[in-house]
Amino acid sequence: MSIDRSLLEEAARAISEADEIALACHVGPDGDALGSMLGLGLAAANAGKRVVASFGSPYVFPPSLSFLPADLVVPPDEFPEKPKLMVVLDAGSAERLAELGSNASDADTLVVIDHHVTNEGFGDIAVVDPQAGATGELVYEILQILEWKITPEIALCLHTALVTDTGRFSYANTSPKTLRIAADLVEAGAEPSLIGRHVYEQEPFGYLKAVAVAMGRATLDAERGVVYTWIGEEDLQKSGIDWGDTENLIDLLRLAVEADTAVLAKLHDDGRVKVSMRSRGDTDVGALAASFDGGGHRLAAGFTIDDGDVEAVLQSILDSVETHR
Numbered sequence: 001m002s003i004d005r006s007l008l009e010e011a012a013r014a015i016s017e018a019d020e021i022a023l024a025c026h027v028g029p030d031g032d033a034l035g036s037m038l039g040l041g042l043a044a045a046n047a048g049k050r051v052v053a054s055f056g057s058p059y060v061f062p063p064s065l066s067f068l069p070a071d072l073v074v075p076p077d078e079f080p081e082k083p084k085l086m087v088v089l090d091a092g093s094a095e096r097l098a099e100l101g102s103n104a105s106d107a108d109t110l111v112v113i114d115h116h117v118t119n120e121g122f123g124d125i126a127v128v129d130p131q132a133g134a135t136g137e138l139v140y141e142i143l144q145i146l147e148w149k150i151t152p153e154i155a156l157c158l159h160t161a162l163v164t165d166t167g168r169f170s171y172a173n174t175s176p177k178t179l180r181i182a183a184d185l186v187e188a189g190a191e192p193s194l195i196g197r198h199v200y201e202q203e204p205f206g207y208l209k210a211v212a213v214a215m216g217r218a219t220l221d222a223e224r225g226v227v228y229t230w231i232g233e234e235d236l237q238k239s240g241i242d243w244g245d246t247e248n249l250i251d252l253l254r255l256a257v258e259a260d261t262a263v264l265a266k267l268h269d270d271g272r273v274k275v276s277m278r279s280r281g282d283t284d285v286g287a288l289a290a291s292f293d294g295g296g297h298r299l300a301a302g303f304t305i306d307d308g309d310v311e312a313v314l315q316s317i318l319d320s321v322e323t324h325r
Contacts, residue, residue, distance in 0.1 A: 003129035008138070011111050011127045012145040014085060015044065022083035023053040023072075024104070026096040028274075030247065031164025031199060033090040034065050036113070036135040039157035040087065041072045043148045054079045056098025062244045067198045068160060069153050082106040088123065090135040092116035092295035113138050117286055118295035130297070133171075133178035136161025140181050152189025159190035164199060167251075171299060172281065200248070206240035213239070214249055220258055224321055225282070227259035230310045232267040243268075254278045261285060263317055271307040275317070276300075288317070288324040 015021065023041050025033035037053050045051045053072045061070065076099055080086075086107035092114060094101040104110055104123075112123035115138065117130040132138055136158045143150060150158070162182050166174045169182070186192060210231060218229040231249070236242055243266065254262035260282040266274040275292070277285040278300050285301040294303020305313055 007127045008141050009145055011113065011125050012142045014109055014111055014125060016146055018049060018085040020050045020084055022080045022086045023051065023089065024086065024097055024100045025055050025089045026091040027056045027098045029055050029062065031065060032134045032136055032161040034068055035157040035161030036089040036139045038068055038070060039136065039154045040139045042069065042154045042157065043143055045072065047148055052079065054100065056100045060244050062247060064199050064247060067194060068157055076100055079103055084108045087111045087113065089113050092119040094122055116295055117297055118290050133173045133175055134161045134165035137178060137181055150188045155185040155188035155190035159185040160195050163195050204241055204245055207245050209239040210235060210241055210246065211249065211252060218253060220256060221318060222258055224318055225260040226263060226318060226321055227253055227256040228263035228314050229253060230265035230267060230314065233269045250276045250278055261321060263314065265310050265314055267310045273305045273308040273310050273313045275313065276302045282325050283321060284324045288320060291320060
């Protein structure tokens with residue numbers, strides 16, 4: 001079932017009537033978060049709006065997405081404290097905004113555009129559609145309602161959102177509508193080869209060293225159907241890379257055909273353990289992540305433990321995985 005069009009129209013109306021728009025996406029932004037935010041931001045700026053965009057700490061722009069036009073993006077401490085209109089993209093909850101969550105709570109009007117099934121609809125206007133392949137789909141639909149021109153730059157941003165969140169159109173969330181929108185965006189000027197080269201086909205040499213460390217620790221629990229590993233900040237320092245260079249590690253781990261579920265834990269120097277999970281379909285990792293106060297989708301999700309033992313966190317996941325099948 002598709003989303004109620006009246007919600008899309010309500011969001012479009014709020015955006016159309018605003019002179020100033022503050023945009024935010026979730027921390028550690030991926031291609032859908034940044035692509036959706038920048039696509040909407042560029043379109044609004046072209047329509048004469050004053051636009052600012054940001055995401056919460058750690059404020060690190062992913063190297064693999066450096067090809068996206070990001071002139072609108074500012075550090076979180078330069079974000080309006082009390083925005084008249086704030087639009088949040090691809091964040092399943094206010095907690096996913098980190099320090100910008102307080103800005104969201106102080107906004108005169110808060111619009112949320114998202115496709116996470118764990119999103120309970122926070123905000124004054126909640127455009128949440130778990131059936132959408134990416135938040136970028138919803139932004140595209142809003143731009144169609146607004147009748148705002150999709151320039152090649154906007155098309156590049158929104159196509160990046162679709163490509164990354166559908167696994168290059170190979171995940172189960174890829175619908176006929178997703179593919180039709182993707183075709184429209186390519187026709188509008190998006191370059192699939194540019195996106196593919198930057199996101200999937202180039203990494204710093206140190207990434208190969210980090211892969212060796214993480215995959216060397218990989219463990220297969222055949223009985224539970226889980227493959228898991230972890231990597232620490234010290235490992236990255238030795239490899240000469242940072243967290244922004246590790247986005248594709250989980251995709252390597254999930255190749256193990258014996259496992260339905262792949263789990264990657266990232267141990268930060270401040271004690272945080274950030275967990276990414278992927279499922280082939282038998283395990284609802286979105287529900288599993290929610291049990292640890294995280295979120296996501298049935299096939300892709302994650303959570304963060306503020307001060308945890310990485311081995312204990314992984315064991316807790318193993319102990320819980322069978323209850324989410």
